[in-house]
Amino acid sequence: MPEHSPSPTPERAIYGFVLYLLSYVVFFTYVIWAYVPDEWLYAIGLTYLPxxxxxxxxxxxxxxxxxxxxxxxxxxxxIQTPSLSSHSVTTDSYSRRRPSEDIPEDAIPPLYDLTTDEINQMLQTTNDKKYH
Known part of the structure; x- marks a missing residue:
């Protein structure tokens, strides 16, 4: 099965080049229609124009x-963006919550994600110690 790549395939490159040329043709046709007087357009046979x-x-x-x-x-x-206090901003399906049971003092604590409140509390105590 071929792997999808963002690089242009020959077909996409041709389509892109044709659209590039077509955009210039449409733009120059628009400019000619907008600036050339109607009498000149009627003289070359273009009578049905907006x-x-x-x-x-x-x-x-x-x-x-x-x-x-x-x-x-x-x-x-x-409106659709959740607020910064929402748990969906900081957690996902792979997040680990703090275990609710008490862990003995001599045990290695389990890995878990810190909540925003815990991080803010740690930063606040660090700043309090630093500036007092």
């Missing part, structure tokens, strides 16, 4: 849509 109004309206609509959608999606991301 109004020049749309040469300004479509990019303006696209920019306004982007400017309104960007803050909306940023807000949506912020």
């Amino acid at each position: 109004q020049k109004y749309w040469a300004i309206a479509l990019p303006t609509f696209a920019c306004v849509t982007f400017l309104l959608a960007f803050p909306f999606y940023m807000g949506l991301i912020l």
